[in-house]
Amino acid sequence: MSVEGIWNLSVHTPVGMIEVVVEISRPNGVLTGTAYGPEEQVPLSDVVLESDLITWKQAVTKPMRLNLAFAVTVTGDTLTGTAKAGRLPASKVTGRRRTV
Template identity: 30%
Template sequence: MSVAGSYDCVTKSPMGDQTSVLTVNVDGDSWTGENAGQMGTLEITDGKVDGNTLTWTMDMKVPMPMKLECEATVDGDSLTGTVNAGAFGKMAMTGTKKA
């Protein structure tokens, strides 16, 4: 099973549900991609793959500069994880793989 692909995601943020499309391009035990949503597109940095677990960081610019530390597990077509937004704490992230 490959974790590569695009996922329709929802992140439970303090500003309400944020929808986005997370694109995962796997290369061995690392990955690149982007998370495109209502606040713009964030490039994936430091993407790592460990089995069906993804870890990565994103540098958010809007509404304020912040480094987001993320982790998610892929189970079939479902993605479940967290986005750690520093002082704002961890936000739940869920996603469904696009066909």
């Protein structure tokens, strides 16, 4: 399954919804990516695709310092899953791939 592209994500957190853009590419056969949030952009790490499940980690500093672990299922041009920050409850993630 292809996960490459630009994705518009909505992360439903306890403090409200956060809109994020995630760009995923596969240079030289290795999945990489960058997340663009309202106040910063951060690289994705440990990007792994297994069947239709993609996982990655990212560290953010705004609105607070958190290490996030994403696990989302890709179905065509949509994705659904969760983002987890340490001991905090998992936040629901939904997204849609941008079309060219």
